[in-house]
Amino acid sequence: MSTATEATELAARVRAQLSVRHPGEPFGNLRTLPGGHSGLTYAITAGTTSYVVKAVPPGQRPVGRNDVLRQARVLNMLAGSPVPVPQVAAVDEHEPAWFAMEFVAGEAVEPVLDEHRLDPGLCRTRMLALADVLRDLHGTETEPVAEPPLDPVGELERWTRTMRAVPHELRPGAEKLLDALATRVPSATPPVLTHGDFRLGNVLCRGERPAAVVDWEIWAVGDPRIDLAWFLLFADHRNFPRLGCPVPGLPGERELLAAYLDGRPEPPALDWFRALARTKMAAIMGHNLRRHREGKHHDPDQERLPPTIAAMIRTARDILAPRP
Template identity: 70%
Template sequence: MSTLTGTAELTVRVRDHLARRHPGAPIGELRPLPGGHSGLTYSVGAGEAGYVVKAVPSGQRPIGRNDVLRQARVLRALAGSAVPVPGVVAVDETQPAWFAMELVDGEAVEPVLDGPEVPAATARARMLGIASVLRRLHDTDVRTPGLDPPEPLDAAGELERWSRTMHAVPAELRPGAEELLARLADDAPDDIAAVLLHGDFRLGNVLCVADRAAAVIDWEIWSVGDPRIDLGWFLLFTDHRNFPGVGRAVPGLPTEAELLDAYLDGRPAPPALGWFRALGRMKMAAIMGHNLRRHREGRHHDPDQERLPPTIAAMIRTARDILG
């Protein structure tokens, strides 16, 4: 099935469902939402209501990041919980599958990386506020009905998975990576109790209105596993110096220590957090190296990727520093 044919069929299916949900209301066209890296994402209006539709690309299998039904499952499981998420209003398992969720007002801006600029005080308040959202996510019962969690993700498995991504990056783009991977493997910590993980938790994936978190979005890689996996990744985004060449200074952002205190809320800090902070940097270096390689191979033209080598090198270097 061609892309145009697949999009036309999806449009018919979505508009038919929304017409039944909003009888007599005008139903708009599906408009692609930019910025997504998995599946297909559209916005659509139905009368005064707005929705976001996520769908499996025509001709592709509903696995990994394209498994939109899996995303719908975690959103439905978290509905009404202490973790704000968009409400799911429709799920269609007929292939290619899709689901629709409420369009939540707000902006998802990563202060040190994204535009538009957010006032420094607002950025600080948001970052501290979502630290407590992450804590509430990790406090969610993984036996919540409908969640049907996958096998827990442990430190060793996470390291192995991202090591494969790193090894696919040309050696000249990842100086010092082999030493870093060896040190991470030698020092892998014992696991602690598994929790519900977002997988990419940061301000860029939380819709905010003023200082308030309105909805956590982009659940493509949610899982169950060691909470320090989420935490080590989240702490990475508070300092622009972690991203030389691409990051920008935002005065007043909380330090890693302040973010950790907001997350812990008086509880003891988990052990071996430094290892997970280093792991987060290794993952970022692997992701950036992968994106730069795709650009240079002509698979995804994006000249902006040429700004990444200094950040890749800094991620690897500072990860090694954290490990001692």
């Protein structure tokens, strides 16, 4: 079956489901949205209402980032909670599965990484507001999830495998870092709902406020420090040599942490998770650079990554180093 035929069939299924909400209203074409890294992402209009549709790619299994029904599930779990998310409008479990959610207008900008002209004061306000959203997310009661909780041991095992798939010359000092992490793995804390990639780049904002947290492909129930340390990593452009852009007045890690805690005590062993976050970033960047150099995904911009990979590994080791 051709790609065009599959898209036509998907469009017919989407229109049939959404027509219940929009009887007699005209539908637009199903348009591919660029930039997605999981599943297939489309836009469609019904009358004056816009929707985003996420679908399993034809011929692929609905697992991992392609499990769009799992993404719909977490959005439904969060509906009506203090965590802003798009509303799910329709779900179709027949293969290839898909779901439709409301289109939320807003801008998703990572202040220290993306090219932008936003006012630094606005970036600061958004980042502090997002700390409140993360706290609300971690405080949300969830339905039972038939998956093992994401804990420090499992996270370290996963990212150790990813790091070791990167050639040695692209990850200087990584083995010593992995050894240091492995010798002091902290005990897990009670699991909560986690996003997995929580940062401003995955949040649509309107003005000063977050309008919708998006990109839920790797959500889990697990240790909240995994989410928290990842969020803190994006507070400082100096974490990303040759990539980051200085934005004056942004809250640093300590100020962001204080906003998230809101008077509660700091969680134990947070430095281990801060080092793990840097390990994860180094592994992700090393993987992307390796794919580029092997010709699997041509992107010359990946050649800017080596200084940041080295800095992530170096600063992670510094965080774990014994203090006098």
